[in-house]
Amino acid sequence: MDLQELRQQIDEIDNQMLELLNKRVEIVKKVGELKRATNTIIYRPEREKAIIDRLSALNQGRTLNRSAIEAIYLEIFAVSRNIELPERISYLGPEGSFTHQAAESRFGAMSDYISLPSIRSVFESVDTGRVRFGVVPIENNREGIVNETIDLLYELDIKIVAEVLLPIHHTFATKCHTLQEVKRVYSKDIAFRQCQRFLNEYLDVNQVDLIPIESTSKAARIVSTEPNSAAICSHIAAKLFGVPILFENIEDGQYNRTRFLIISKDFTNQNTGKDKTSLVVDLPEKPGSLASFLQEFNERQINLTKIESRPTRADEKFRSWFYIDFDGHIEDEKVQEILQKHTSHVKWLGSYLKLS
Numbered sequence: 453m454d455l456q457e458l459r460q461q462i463d464e465i466d467n468q469m470l471e472l473l474n475k476r477v478e479i480v481k482k483v484g485e486l487k488r489a490t491n492t493i494i495y496r497p498e499r500e501k502a503i504i505d506r507l508s509a510l511n512q513g514r515t516l517n518r519s520a521i522e523a524i525y526l527e528i529f530a531v532s533r534n535i536e537l538p539e540r541i542s543y544l545g546p547e548g549s550f551t552h553q554a555a556e557s558r559f560g561a562m563s564d565y566i567s568l569p570s571i572r573s574v575f576e577s578v579d580t581g582r583v584r585f586g587v588v589p590i591e592n593n594r595e596g597i598v599n600e601t602i603d604l605l606y607e608l609d610i611k612i613v614a615e616v617l618l619p620i621h622h623t624f625a626t627k628c629h630t631l632q633e634v635k636r637v638y639s640k641d642i643a644f645r646q647c648q649r650f651l652n653e654y655l656d657v658n659q660v661d662l663i664p665i666e667s668t669s670k671a672a673r674i675v676s677t678e679p680n681s682a683a684i685c686s687h688i689a690a691k692l693f694g695v696p697i698l699f700e701n702i703e704d705g706q707y708n709r710t711r712f713l714i715i716s717k718d719f720t721n722q723n724t725g726k727d728k729t730s731l732v733v734d735l736p737e738k739p740g741s742l743a744s745f746l747q748e749f750n751e752r753q754i755n756l757t758k759i760e761s762r763p764t765r766a767d768e769k770f771r772s773w774f775y776i777d778f779d780g781h782i783e784d785e786k787v788q789e790i791l792q793k794h795t796s797h798v799k800w801l802g803s804y805l806k807l808s
């Protein structure tokens with residue numbers, strides 16, 4: 453029998469194994485549902501050992517020995533456990549925040565979400581391995597970059613897995629029946645700025661206090677119990693805290709969008725040919741160093757899409773590092789050429805599918 457024929461036989465067996473693995477996974481899903489309903493532990497090492505023992509005994513005298521069976525099955529169990537308990541994801545909360553909405557849009561309703569109070573705490577939950585993925589805002593098309601997010605990408609060893617684009621629509625939610633009853637409006641400072649025209653036209657700014665707080669969903673929570681108040685918040689937050697929506701889509705522009713990042717401790721995406729790469733660039737302090745670094749991209753016709761400058765804060769000097777986005781993947785030859793020339797000044801943050 454020649455190599456081609458042998459490979460054909462392997463292919464046929466792989467097809468059958470894949471079919472059986474899928475059947476196994478369908479049953480594991482049911483076990484997961486049962487365990488979640490009865491609140492029982494997912495990881496059952498004794499059951500795993502019993503399976504390996506049984507299969508090893510069944511296989512006595514054949515080519516696959518116990519350690520080979522064990523190696524194969526431990527991978528299968530790991531996949532099963534993950535199907536039974538979907539990955540944990542942290543996001544900048546509270547519940548009902550736009551970041552929550554962005555996280556759900558990517559990971560679906562099945563995942564295990566943890567709401568955290570700050571961008572730093574989301575990064576730290578990923579960095580310490582308490583969660584597999586984190587979701588944080590990075591940029592709004594009207595307000596610009598979220599400095600805290602890029603500063604943490606500089607500070608910690610975290611990778612960007614993907615970006616999520618979300619249209620931001622604000623609502624005016626209140627238990628008051630008329631606008632005249634509203635004496636205080638709560639929201640996040642950025643949301644007040646995004647709804648300036650609505651506030652000027654609908655409210656008497658001399659009679660009403662605009663109170664900035666940490667998040668738009670906290671605004672909805674306060675307003676759910678405080679008389680004569682209103683919140684500028686997301687649709688999902690108003691619903692979550694049972695505050696009726698008086699006006700929808702109160703933001704000034706039609707194109708208010710926020711870009712969120714999905715981050716993970718260690719992650720590499722495959723090259724799709726439609727990717728974008730993010731870098732931290734900390735160049736030596738000498739004339740022309742930034743210009744010549746950027747020239748490398750120009751020479752290779754690589755499209756730079758963003759450059760942000762941030763203070764290093766290392767000493768009393770006014771030094772900066774840069775956050776850079778460009779079209780392409782880390783594995784692209786021309787990208788490698790640049791990175792290899794500047795290894796000690798560049799930190800790769802991730803290459804991920806570019807959304808428009």
Ligand SMILES: O=C(O)C(=O)C[C@]1(C(=O)O)C=C[C@@H](O)C=C1
Binds near residue numbers: 484494495503533536
């Ligand atoms: O039997 C179980 O309790 C399962 O959850 C299924 C299963 C498996 O894949 O066979 C998965 C995880 C457990 O650690 C043990 C076994």
